[in-house]
Amino acid sequence: MADKVNNRSVFFNPFAKDNPVVVQVLGICSVLAVTAKLEPAMVMGLSVTVVLAFSNVIISLIRKTIPVNIRIIVQLVVVAGLVVIVNETLKAFAYDVSKQLSVFIGLIITNCILMGRLEAFAMANKPWPSFLDGVGNGIGYTIVLAITGFVRELLGSGTLWGFQVVPQSWYDAGYVNNGLMILPPMALIVVACIIWAQRHFNPDMQEK
Amino acid sequence: MNKQSSIYTIVYIVVLAGVVGAVLAMTSMGLRSRQQANIDADKMRQILSAIRIVPENGMIAQDFDKYVTRQIVVNEKGDSIGNDAFGIDMATESKVAAAERRLPLYVCDVDGARKYVVPVYGAGLWGPIWGYVALDSDGSTIYGAYFAHEGETPGLGAEIEKPAFSDQFRGKELWKHGEFYPVNVLKKGTKPTAGEDYVDAVSGGTITSKGVAAMLDSGLTPYKAYLQSLTAK
Numbered sequence: 001m002a003d004k005v006n007n008r009s010v011f012f013n014p015f016a017k018d019n020p021v022v023v024q025v026l027g028i029c030s031v032l033a034v035t036a037k038l039e040p041a042m043v044m045g046l047s048v049t050v051v052l053a054f055s056n057v058i059i060s061l062i063r064k065t066i067p068v069n070i071r072i073i074v075q076l077v078v079v080a081g082l083v084v085i086v087n088e089t090l091k092a093f094a095y096d097v098s099k100q101l102s103v104f105i106g107l108i109i110t111n112c113i114l115m116g117r118l119e120a121f122a123m124a125n126k127p128w129p130s131f132l133d134g135v136g137n138g139i140g141y142t143i144v145l146a147i148t149g150f151v152r153e154l155l156g157s158g159t160l161w162g163f164q165v166v167p168q169s170w171y172d173a174g175y176v177n178n179g180l181m182i183l184p185p186m187a188l189i190v191v192a193c194i195i196w197a198q199r200h201f202n203p204d205m206q207e208k
Numbered sequence: 209m210n211k212q213s214s215i216y217t218i219v220y221i222v223v224l225a226g227v228v229g230a231v232l233a234m235t236s237m238g239l240r241s242r243q244q245a246n247i248d249a250d251k252m253r254q255i256l257s258a259i260r261i262v263p264e265n266g267m268i269a270q271d272f273d274k275y276v277t278r279q280i281v282v283n284e285k286g287d288s289i290g291n292d293a294f295g296i297d298m299a300t301e302s303k304v305a306a307a308e309r310r311l312p313l314y315v316c317d318v319d320g321a322r323k324y325v326v327p328v329y330g331a332g333l334w335g336p337i338w339g340y341v342a343l344d345s346d347g348s349t350i351y352g353a354y355f356a357h358e359g360e361t362p363g364l365g366a367e368i369e370k371p372a373f374s375d376q377f378r379g380k381e382l383w384k385h386g387e388f389y390p391v392n393v394l395k396k397g398t399k400p401t402a403g404e405d406y407v408d409a410v411s412g413g414t415i416t417s418k419g420v421a422a423m424l425d426s427g428l429t430p431y432k433a434y435l436q437s438l439t440a441k
Contacts, residue, residue: 036362
C-alpha cells in the first residue's frame, strides 16, 4: 500500500476535495472557538499544521514498534508533547498571540483531525507521505478557518487582522456591526455556507 | 519479539513517557527565561497603561523605571511591610484572608503628579480577570484603569479589556460622604442603592461585569486604611 500512495494527491486533496473540515467534518469544535477574529484563526491554523505534520512523521517512524492495544495512548502522548512544545514556543516568541489563543492551543490535543489522520494515514504510511498528508490537512483546515475568520471579523467587528476596514462614515450613516457574527453559532452557519458553495460547484460531491 | 506481550507494552509506554518527558523538560528550561521576560514586560505594560502611558516597542522596561518611582507593600492597617510589589503574585495573594494579605502598591510620578497604582484580581465567567487601578494623590479619584482577562467570551465579556470600558472609570471617586465605596459596575439604566460612583456594565457580559464589580470591592477594600491616610493629608 505504502508504495501506491501518490504524494501529489496526498498533499493537495485535503485542500478542497477531501478537506478535513468541510468534507470530513472534523475539527469543527475549534472552528467555532477561534474564528471570531482573523489573526488568532491563522495562528491556530499554523499551530495545528505544525503539530499535525510532526506528529504524523513521528507516529509514522515508530508505527511498526507500537503495540496495537495501546496505539491510541501512544498517539495521544506524542500529540500532547508536541502541543505543549508549540504552546511554550508561542509564549516565548509570540506572547500576545499566545495570550489571545489561551486555552485553545492546549485543546489542539482534542482536535479530531489529529487523531483521524494519525489513525487513518500515519499508522500505515512512510514518514515522507505522512508529512505531506499532515501539512496538506493542516492547510486545508487553515483555509476553512481563514474564510470563516474573514467573514466573521469583517461583519462582526468591522475590522480585518485588527485594522478598521469599515469606514467611520458608514457607522455615522447608521451601519451597525452584526453582533451575532461574534457568537459561536455563526461559525457553524458560515461553515455550512462554505459546504453548500463547495457542493454546489462540485456536483459529484453531492450525497444522493 | 512479541509486540503484543504485556512486558513489551509496559516497557514501551515507560520509555515513551520518559523520552517525551525529557524533551518537554528541556523545552521548558530552554525557554523559561524568555517567557518570564515576556510575562514581566506584559505586567509592566499593564501597570503603565493604568497611568495612561503607552510605551513604544522595546521601551517598556525603561518607561517602567521612569514612571514608577517607588514600590511599596502595605498591610490592611495601612502600615508599610516591604517594597517588592512587583514580585507579589496576585493570584495567590487574593486567596489569603484580607487581614494577612500583602498589598502591593506602585507609586508613580506622571509629569510631576503623584499616582498610586493598585492591582486587583478576581473571577470572570470563564476564568480569572485582573486589572490595575491608578488613583490620584488624594487616594480617592481614579486617574485611569486597566482590565484584562484570560478567556472571557470575545465580543461580550472580553470587552472589559477595551478602553471603551476602562476609560469610564476616569474621575470616579472611591470616597463618598466619608464612606469608602469601590466603584460599582451596573447594568445601563440602573442606579446604585448607596449613592456610590458607578460605570456602565458591558452589554451581553453580565457575569464578567459583576466579576469586575466584585473584584474592585474585594481588591480595593483592604487598601481602605492606607488610602484614608492619603485622603487625610
